[in-house]
Amino acid sequence: MRMESTATASAPLQLLVVDDDTQIRTMLADYLSTFGMAADGAEGGAAMRAAMAGKTYDLVILDLSLPGENGLALCREIREQSDTPVIMLTARAELADRVVGLEVGADDYVTKPFEMRELVARIHTVLRRSQGGQRRPAAAAGHELRFGAWRLNTTLRQLVDGEDTVVPLSNAEFRLLLTFIEHPHRVLDRELLINQARGRDLDVFDRSIDLLVSRLRQKLRDDPRDPVLIRTVRGEGYVFTANVES
Structure with missing residues (x-):
């Protein structure tokens, strides 16, 4: 997994959506494209690894409740190998889930069902912080x-x-x-x-x-x-x- 960002003034942001729901992946890719973001989809861990081995992403949107390898394990794997920002999608709103997600290295989380504009705002916020917006x-x-x-x-x-x-x-x-x-x-x-x-x-x-x-x-x-x-x-x-x- 490579660590450098591909975002430039002329190129769209490159995102990877990891979710086993085809409809959600397609919906997110279509919507994010209207905000100048290009989103690839992956249905699980194996597809995620293949995608990240062949391409550099600016941010990963990762579903918590994946069959097989869950999102927490995949988030931990991403964090061990790169500093690519991760936003977790979760259908659970319990404090424990948020704590564990942050503990394994997620940068933010969005609870399903969510407003698309909220997700876009959180993407921009996470990317702004990752590019040094909070540095003195x-x-x-x-x-x-x-x-x-x-x-x-x-x-x-x-x-x-x-x-x-x-x-x-x-x-x-x-x-x-x-x-x-x-x-x-x-x-x-x-x-x-x-x-x-x-x-x-x-x-x-x-x-x-x-x-x-x-x-x-x-x-x-x-x-x-x-x-x-x-x-x-x-x-x-x-x-x-x-x-x-x-």
């Missing part, structure tokens, strides 16, 4: 930031360990790490992290930030039982303890 000027130049054995390239949006291995980050994980790096040795409360790391225009809740921090700790190999890089300050928030160098 201090990091916009795209230099490399170092902390301990780690490096974060803000242009390529890549986290690299001490052995030069790239560790894939979701868009939310990248923004959260960047927020921590820009405020080292400072206690950051959940409200600030929600606003800076996930954006004000996404429906979020406190527990989603805790899960996002947990996911980021895993990527940084920070022992959750005794974390060193990202410490929990009980009743206040989190603090990033590493010294940061440009």
Whole structure:
């Protein structure tokens, strides 16, 4: 799965719709085309892998309730191999489903039945965030930031360990790490992290930030039982303890 974006000023956005319902795939492709987006369809995991192996997509719309391999497993697979944004479609509105979806790396979710214009708005919001719309000027130049054995390239949006291995980050994980790096040795409360790391225009809740921090700790190999890089300050928030160098 390739990671670079194909969107340009003249080319349509390339989307992949993964849903076992042929009617939904066709309906979404037709509707999204009126907004300058080209959508391919895949009925399940195998078709999704084949499509992503042969083409670069700007965003994946992924149904949660797929037969065989479910959407959560496929979302986790995408996130392990790329930073392609993912919007999950779900017929369930329970908090637990939203939490798990965010935990495995989804950037947003839409509950069925949904308004088409809402989906289009969420696509634009996710893509705007993934392209750096929430970044602050201090990091916009795209230099490399170092902390301990780690490096974060803000242009390529890549986290690299001490052995030069790239560790894939979701868009939310990248923004959260960047927020921590820009405020080292400072206690950051959940409200600030929600606003800076996930954006004000996404429906979020406190527990989603805790899960996002947990996911980021895993990527940084920070022992959750005794974390060193990202410490929990009980009743206040989190603090990033590493010294940061440009």
